[in-house]
Amino acid sequence: MRRLRNTDSPTEQEAAILKAAAEEVALVGVGRLSMDVVARQAGVSRSTLYRRFPSRDALITALGRMTFDFAMARLQTVGIDDGPQAAAVAAFREGVRLLTGEPVVRRFLQLDGEFTATTEMLGEARLFLVSAATAMARALRAAGASMPDDDLMAVAEVHIRLAASLVQVATPALDVTDDDAVTRYAWTFLAPMVI
Structure with missing residues (x-):
């Protein structure tokens, strides 16, 4: 009440x-x-x-930061003890869970087709992408990835962008609501990118 x-x-x-x-x-x-x-x-x-x-924009910016902090905390739960490829799979799976299960994250990243973003909101979405890719690259490095930094960052960004795209536009290639299917997809197509 x-x-x-x-x-x-x-x-x-x-x-x-x-x-x-x-x-x-x-x-x-x-x-x-x-x-x-x-x-x-x-x-x-x-x-x-x-x-x-x-202002309304100040509230949206504060909400975006709060949402971003929540998302980063969730992505940091990815384990790194089983090697870089397993860490990549775990990060992708957790990212898909976050993007499918958190409505505020979906709205901020415009995954529900709403294209009325404020300038501040677009800045927050860009910050989320860069920060998520950076956090993933760090986790993959900590898990033992040996590829050059620029390549690792590029792979991490591909994983983040692919997760957002797969969640936004349904495809028969992957049911993003099926955790096992997401895991198999990540092992088959994404884990080999990480060395």
């Missing part, structure tokens, strides 16, 4: 606002995010909302 008035600390109010914004984005997308709905759902007044986030 939603509280009528949120009298928590500013930090707690910001958390409530970001939670409400995430729920709203998951329902209607970034382009139709309503500041009035977010304020109501967070239990704060419009003036409190705008004190915490001076």
Whole structure:
């Protein structure tokens, strides 16, 4: 049940606002995010909302950063003990899980066909791609990948872009909702790219 008035600390109010914004984005997308709905759902007044986030773009940017941090934390759960190819498969599988199962991530990366992104949102999507590829390249290196840095980064970016593409556009080549199929696909086509 939603509280009528949120009298928590500013930090707690910001958390409530970001939670409400995430729920709203998951329902209607970034382009139709309503500041009035977010304020109501967070239990704060419009003036409190705008004190915490001076503009709609500021709120979207903060939500994008929060979503990005969540995604990076999930991708860092990939094990590196079984070698670079196994790490590549695990990272791809976790990326597909993230892209299929997290509606806010899907909306921010425009995987649901919504093309009304703000400049800040596009910047966050680019940052996500570069950071995810960098994190994956580091994990693959830690798992024992011996290829040159530029090649490793290129392979990591291919994995990230392919995961996003496969999730966005259905193909008979892979059912992205079938974890076993995703694993087999990654072992067959992606693991051999990592040396």
